[in-house]
Amino acid sequence: MRYLLVQEDEDGTEHLWGRCAGAEGLFAEPAPPPPREVLTLRGCAPGGLLADVLSRPEGSFRGLGDMGVEVWQGERPVRWWTLVDAAVLTHRPHPADPARYDVVLGAGVTSEEAPSEPPAEPRFALFTGPGATDAGRCSAVDGLFRTRPEPDPVPMELIGCEPAEPLLAALRRPDRRRPARAGLLVLDRHGAVMASLGIRPELAGVRPSVLGGALVDITLAYGDGHRDRPLPAVRSVWDEWFQGPPTGPNRWAPYDSRGRDAWLELTTRAWRLPAPRPDRSGGEHHLDGRFVTDVPGLHCAMAEALLGPGRYYGREWQTFKDCLCGGFGVAPPFTLVWHDSATARRALAGVVEDPEAGLSYFEEIVRLLEEQGVTVVLR
Known part of the structure; x- marks a missing residue:
């Protein structure tokens, strides 16, 4: 057995769900980048790299790299977006305040969180670079809050599985509530854990194993797409x-x-x-x-x-x-x-x-x- 399927409780203790001989789909190509969109930063007071880019001549290179957008409600942040490979397309003075700008960006848009409605009176903080350097503030971001399609799931096949009791219970009652996350531990030839991947235990199919005996082969829907899997x-x-x-x-x-x-x-x-x-x-x-x-x-x-x-x-x-x-x-x-x-x-x-x-x-x-x-x- 080269793989252990485990579930981690609130105390960080891993509980065995099953042991498996193989994992088809363990390696996967990266998900394609998100499609490019056009967004507008309204009433923007730029800082850092964004201020530097806006100060350059109109025809110069205007890339920002990945930009973080932190949404605040009152005195606390409530949401984080990443504008992938953001680039300034154009900008103009904000109609209500000439000291501020409306900045039109092209970028891919990603978020780790589920879609939600914008707060009643949101504030937006901007960050750029690997160290999330302050890049200013704005009063609104047109086009940010909308539903985007999830990446297509890339299933993983666990071959020759010997289920432990928690997994057996899940197999007997597929609709039973399961933990949101589980882990797949990869063992080396000496039986030591060499790697671990976070997965969602979404059972898309179960059948008698191609290896025979009482073993089963399990298809995981793997709703996170390509994320976390090695290339x-x-x-x-x-x-x-x-x-x-x-x-x-x-x-x-x-x-x-x-x-x-x-x-x-x-x-x-x-x-x-x-x-x-x-x-x-x-x-x-x-x-x-x-x-x-x-x-x-x-x-x-x-x-x-x-x-x-x-x-x-x-x-x-x-x-x-x-x-x-x-x-x-x-x-x-x-x-x-x-x-x-x-x-x-x-x-x-x-x-x-x-x-x-x-x-x-x-x-x-x-x-x-x-x-x-x-x-x-x-x-």
Whole structure:
């Protein structure tokens, strides 16, 4: 059995629903981007990147990246939208206040929440960039509150399942209320959990298993579409981890950025395990920088330098900062000797985390390390 179907209670305890031999549809291509729409920000007082874009000449590039729209009712936020790959199409002074603007955007629109009616007197806060930087306020967003079609479900087939009692009860009474979320734990060949995926236990079909005996094959409707499932392109990374956690250095290096990102995703299971207490500080750690040619590679190499192969120590700037605060096995002060640092400096020169600071990702990481009390030696 390579898979466990579990349900997590309010205390975080996982209860076994069943064991399965196979999962067809575990890997899936990403959902297509949402269709482009035209929206208008009314009475907008721009800030940050949005103000910068509006100040440029009319014919210049006017992309904003992904923009967050936070809807407030009274003194609290009640809804969050993401305008995917937002771009300013045009803008003009707001009729009631020439100091403000009506800004016409093109964007895809997504939200993690169910459709709802707008509040009676909403306020709208705008954010841009990976750090959700303040981009201003507006009084209304035309075209935001409407029902959009859900992505088509991509079913998953659980093959050769041995149901435990909670799943048996659900199979006997399909209309019985089931938890909104469950988990599929993926086991390596030694029986250890190597990955977990959140799923909705929506049973679309059950039949005697192709493997025979008392086993059953179960079709999950998987209402979240493609979300959370790994890409077919990273199947080789999962195959490698199926043999057991890596024991040698730089096993992630042959993969492209998608593969390295999948590698980091698999290390997050180790993050859920108890970290050594107390954190180790002091001493000297050596980072092999020969293969640090992208952001995922930097974090693969960093975790390997501090904790060893296959371990987790953040996967982007914010989670890396969290790890430096303690609780993940190693905490400052210590010395980091970064060998072949010029490779990362060149490769990440165009990757900017904070547009206002203007530093490259490599420079941001070095600055963060030094601010947290790490002595960084670049070689």
